[in-house]
Amino acid sequence: MSTSKNRALPGLLTGLLVLLHALILAPAASAHVGSSGVIVQKQVGAYRLLVSVQPPDVVPGTAKVTVYVEQGRVAQIGARPVYFRSGDEGAPTHDILTRVENGRYEGDLWLMDSGSSSVELELNGPDGKQTVVVPVMSVATAVRDMPEGTGIGLALMGLLLVVMMITIIGASNADGITKPDQAASAGLGRRRLVGMGAGALVLALLLTGWRSWWTSEVEVYKDQQLYRPTSILTSVAPANGTQRLSIRIDTTGFGQNWQKKRLLSYVLPDHGKLMHTFLVRMPGLDAFAHLHPSRRDSLTYEASIPALPAGRYLLYSDIVFRSGFTETLTDTIDIAGSAPTASAPAPSDPDDSWLVANPMGIKAGAEGVPHLDNNMVVCGKPGASMKLTDGSSMIWMDKPQSVLDAGKLYTLKFAVADAQGKAVALEPYLGMSGHAAILRSDGTVYIHLHPVGTYSMAAEGSFVGRLADTARTFRYPDANQFRDSIDRYVARLNTLPDAEKNKLLMAGMPAMDHKMAVNNMVEFPYAFPRAGHYRIWVQVKRNGQVLTGVFDTEVKEPLL
Known part of the structure; x- marks a missing residue:
């Protein structure tokens, strides 16, 4: 908050603090760079879901939760925040999401505290009851200046309230010592002026103290709460x-x-x-x-x-x-x-x-110049292909159009074919069917993607375990023993053959199961956060070799 705007608010009363507090916070990303929110796509029981959670602008504040039911019969979806610190015992009851249209549910969910948190979804319907945990970072990440028009409006309201209060104090001081039948006199005006002066002094002291307190709160927010x-x-x-x-x-x-x-x-x-x-x-x-x-x-x-x-x-x-x-x-x-x-x-x-x-072929300062990346048509839609180091090809399938829209949820699909164009089987790479990294041309947007979404499987496992724990407060184990046990586990994994390692990893991440109908394909759910040029690296494994495909695309702001 700028100093000039602080000076513009001397007349605000305490009742306006909530609005002011809400205006200084803005959202940003913590786990990745430039990509706020979490996207999850997975199969749970008979349900196939695509979930988007956008973090709140304010903590406390509301997160926007959207659930697309792609498969399965759902009658009701409930959502609640669960903090790692307090676990299931300290979590509120589920809020019921609103059914917006066929298969789409939305709702706002309050996140009341900063820290490591998650959103637990509870699905009920003819196809049974299932639970999904989505890790979400609940942190304040930015400071937003108050809009100039809002500041002027609030300042005028505050000035009006101060003038009214001084006038009331002056009138009360005069009328309180004046008998009903006493004629007006010059002394009455003096008493009113004295009352108004005393009232103005008291209000000035109160507002100075309030401003000092508010400035201190802003500094605490910047120094201790801002991520x-x-x-x-x-x-x-x-x-x-x-x-x-x-x-x-x-x-x-x-x-x-x-x-x-x-x-x-x-x-x-x-x-x-x-x-x-x-x-x-x-x-x-x-x-x-x-x-x-x-x-x-x-x-x-x-x-x-x-x-x-x-x-x-x-x-x-x-x-x-x-x-x-x-x-x-x-x-x-x-x-x-x-x-x-x-x-x-x-x-x-x-x-x-x-x-x-x-x-990538984009010169510095020319990020807004359009370019095309499609060199083929797949099933009537734009596509792109690239030769991999083993002679096979990777193909971007089902791309909806040459230029994508920012903020729109896409499923990015990629397939691998041999030199004769036949589908080839892919092997697990680190326990999953593939990885992807996406980077904007200027480096301001980065995301590490998996077939199940934009979140960490380790974070999900941590929250699932915390929900099963009935303790109100989590107690960490001995630091040295924990670190040493993790180091031994990682070192052992590195000595195992690929098949055995992947079997062990997949057993430890049951919630990330994301089987494809065709075993030469891998897909990733993602929404590009803003316009620009992006490069996508897609990594899969075949015959024990990690293969990396590279694709460029342009993203524009959608038309209103």
């Missing part, structure tokens, strides 16, 4: 014939500000990895790597950088905490570059993958 991503310190250094990436979490300020604190010993593996790091070279977005740094200690993660060309890279690292809180840590690094050689060291993680492709 700030955890800072990291990254470095690249030569090591054993390759380049070593080090990501160190910056703990500066942890002791002075509770909002900055993270329980760093309580990081959970998400589909078998403690950290997923994506590197993308700017400005062409032509070099890409998906790495899984190993944990050296509670603060430091390390990975070998593969044979990537030299340049400046954007870094996005996803981590999940025991509470279900997810974060994307970001930075920019410079890589000296190296050419692939037969004697190059093996990757530091067996599931690391990378690709060097053609540049």
Whole structure:
């Protein structure tokens, strides 16, 4: 809130605080970059659902919940917020969503506190009763200036109220000591002026105190409630014939500000990895790597950088905490570059993958210039195809139009065919049928997608376990024992053959089951948050090899 606007509000009364408080908060994303909200697509029992949860502008505030029932007979859907801290015992009863049209239900759900939270959906109907848990981060993420017109209107209202109050105090002071039959006199006017002066002084003191309190509340909000991503310190250094990436979490300020604190010993593996790091070279977005740094200690993660060309890279690292809180840590690094050689060291993680492709072809400052990415027609709709490193092709299926609309929910479908055009079977990659990373050309939007949606499977598992826990307050286990047990689990996974590893991962993530009717396809639900040019990396596995397809698309603001 700007100082000039603070000066414009000296006459506001306490009754207007709720409106003012609501106007200074605005939504943003915490777990990813530039993509607010959570999208979930999954099968639960006889129901196939597509769920969208948009976080509130205000905490306390309301989240918008939309549920599309794609399959199954539903009579009623209830929704309630569940916080990790208080669990099922501290959660309210379900609010019933409104049926807007066939198969579509909507409702507003109050999130009353900041922290790691989830939305529990309860479905009832002829096809049975089922429960779905959607992890949602309930955090204040921005400060919004009050609109100028609103500030002027409230200031005028406050000034009018102050003038009226001073007048009433002055009149009461004069009339209170005047007998009914006493004639008007010059002294009466003086008493009224004295009363008005005293009233004005008292009101000035009250309003000065109120302003001081409000300014203090704004500062507390900015310093302690406003979400700030955890800072990291990254470095690249030569090591054993390759380049070593080090990501160190910056703990500066942890002791002075509770909002900055993270329980760093309580990081959970998400589909078998403690950290997923994506590197993308700017400005062409032509070099890409998906790495899984190993944990050296509670603060430091390390990975070998593969044979990537030299340049400046954007870094996005996803981590999940025991509470279900997810974060994307970001930075920019410079890589000296190296050419692939037969004697190059093996990757530091067996599931690391990378690709060097053609540049996106968008010059700096020309993000608004239209371009087309379709080079084929699939079933009468625009599509795109790309040759993969093993000779097969990946095809973007069922693309509704060449240029997509921002804010519209899409299911992005991709299929793989061999050199003869025949469908080929895909293998699980880290316990699921595929991964995708989407990046806007300027790096301001990033998302790590899975077939079940935009959320973390580890976060979902954390909340499902918390709902089953009857304790009102969660008690963390010993930090050293927890960290050591997680490190042993991750190290063991890395030694297992792919089939055994995927079987173990899928058993630990039953809620992410998202089987495709055809085993050469993978799909991802997503809504592009704003207009621009985007690059999509789609990763699948075939014959033990991770294959990466690259697709570009333009997104425009929808016509009103």
